[in-house]
Amino acid sequence: MKYHHVTATAQAIAKQYHNGIAGLAQAMHKGPTILANKLNPNCDTNQLTLEEAAEITDRTQDPAIADALAALVGRVTVALPCGQPSLRELSRTLCRLAAEFGDVGQEINAAEQPDSEWGEQLSPNERKRIAVEIRQMLSVGAGMLIQVEG
Template sequence: MHVIDAAYNLVEQYPGGAASLGPRVGKAGGTLSHEVTRTGTAKLGLETAVRMTVLSGDYRILEAFAAQCGRMTLPLPEVLQEGGNNVLARLGDMLREQSDVVREVTMAAADDKITPNERKRIVKEVGELIATGAALIAALGGGANAPTEGGGA
């Protein structure tokens, strides 16, 4: 789905539509409607798209943006928000999450078919594993996006 289509659908399906969502994100309802329908020169800005996403809890814009860039999104669990820089504690968290991934995959694959709900649980567990890996890297110093010795992120 194109990011503008995702924004349009989010606004259209929000309770009360643009008239309700617009003021909540700092826009007149008509202005927001024009932005998501590309009426005239109106354009939806990134900050407004973020406010719409956070306020609505609807991640279609984010997911469409990521897909258009050849990426995907995963929800991050509270582990990144909890803080703490104890390397061994973060390593333990990551190993626990790894075992959770293994458990979900083996349980789901036991009957040689993975249902959509099983896939959803696996994706959630993999997201938590990735988050704990990022928390471990941050605990090592320099943050999760700090360059490595090879120069890459």
């Protein structure tokens, strides 16, 4: 199966659902054996449909299937800001985050200097911190984009 990773992702999500795949099957009004087969990346007889993948995503509110699909076309998904902040609130938040990210950028630049203890390697904690900062900026930026284009 060419898209085995997408099915495996759906299977992992289903296993985490209340009562696992059987619980999700009940919520989806499907037979547990059929759903288990559809979520088995090694099963060629039953295939997960796009509609079923969407329902799993909706019921679990887990973005992992969307993330796996986005990766197929070189994209990432981004969480939108919580609630419905105004454009002014989003602008202020983006400015604050940009300043914070600038501070992180200066730390990265300093860390990559030849005389730094880190040399060219960033610590796992620093990588996580950078990822959090970038995701926050992308989230607020996506919220602003929706409002500006809307």
